[in-house]
Amino acid sequence: MKDKVAVITGSTSGIGLEIAKHFAKTVLQKKMK
Known part of the structure; x- marks a missing residue:
């Protein structure tokens, strides 16, 4: 679960x-x- 959150956060910051x-x-x- 923590991995999923990290991936979502990472991609979001990348888009940002x-x-x-x-x-x-x-x-x-x-x-x-």
């Missing part, structure tokens, strides 16, 4: 990282204009 990266890129592009 991708969203954060995408968001940071968008903000940087807006500042450059």
Whole structure:
């Protein structure tokens, strides 16, 4: 059971990282204009 929770948490944080990266890129592009 603990393994399942760890996998879910890991994948969620991974998705969060991708969203954060995408968001940071968008903000940087807006500042450059």
